[in-house]
Structure formats: structure tokens, C-alpha cells
Amino acid sequence: QVQLVESGGGLMQAGGSLRLSCAASGRTYAMGWFRQAPGKEREFVAAISWSGGSTRYADSVKDRFTISRDSAKNTVYLQMNSLKPEDTAVYYCAADRHLYRLVVVTTVNEYAYWGQGTQVTVSS
Numbered sequence: 267q268v269q270l271v272e273s274g275g276g277l278m279q280a281g282g283s284l285r286l287s288c289a290a291s292g293r294t295y296a297m298g299w300f301r302q303a304p305g306k307e308r309e310f311v312a313a314i315s316w317s318g319g320s321t322r323y324a325d326s327v328k329d330r331f332t333i334s335r336d337s338a339k340n341t342v343y344l345q346m347n348s349l350k351p352e353d354t355a356v357y358y359c360a361a362d363r364h365l366y367r368l369v370v371v372t373t374v375n376e377y378a379y380w381g382q383g384t385q386v387t388v389s390s
Contacts (some may be wrong), residue, residue, distance in 0.1 A: 272286050276388070278388055279389050283345070283346060288381055294366075296314065297342040298310065298312065298359070298361075303354060310324050312331055327346075354386060354388050356385050356386075357385075360380045
């Protein structure tokens with residue numbers, strides 16, 4: 267069983283930066299960040315392989331967001347720069363349902379473990 271705890275959300279003005287953290291218990295999995303805005307479906311943001319050697323990003327956040335992981339701390343980070351009002355959402359971290367999967371996946375159904383979510387609000 268994997269338990270995930272997110273932190274680091276908050277209120278930020280457009281153009282600012284925030285860093286989200288996701289502390290994981292249990293074994294090492296590929297990890298992803300997703301977000302869900304009011305009235306919208308949960309969408310993929312970024313993901314990183316279990317080794318940290320491979321990453322993927324949604325087009326909407328590419329070149330602004332960076333996902334990374336500290337294996338010693340079993341923690342995944344999402345550095346968010348140049349924030350926009352449309353980044354406003356609840357952000358969730360998630361762990362891949364398959365241990366040591368070789369590819370990074372981006373669909374909600376491929377992630378079996380989810381954190382409680384952290385609110386990110388970007389004002390214009």
C-alpha cells in the first residue's frame with residue numbers, strides 16, 4: 267500500500283512560482299501530478315519514472331513546470347514557474363499502479379494511489 271501526502275499549495279499572483287511536494291510511503295513507483303479545476307475533469311500535468319530518468323509534461327505546462335524526485339526522501343516535487351490564472355486547480359500526486367514500469371504514463375486510470383490534493387490558486 268502506498269500513501270501520498272501533498273503540500274505546498276497556496277495563493278500566488280500570476281507570474282509567480284510555487285513548489286509542490288509529495289511524500290510517499292512504501293515502495294518506489296513512477297509518479298505523476300494531475301490537477302482538477304472546478305467543473306472540469308482531472309487532467310495530466312507531469313510524470314516522472316521510478317528512476318527519475320524520464321519525464322513527461324502536458325503541453326500547457328511544458329517549459330514552465332518541472333517534476334523531480336528525491337529517492338532518498340521518497341519525495342516528488344513539482345516546481346511551477348510563470349504561473350497563470352488557468353493553472354488554478356486542486357493538484358494531486360499519484361503513484362503508478364505498476365511497480366518499475368519502464369515507460370511514463372499519462373492517463374488517470376494508470377495510477378492506482380492518490381494523495382488528498384492541494385489547492386493552487388493563481389490570481390490575475
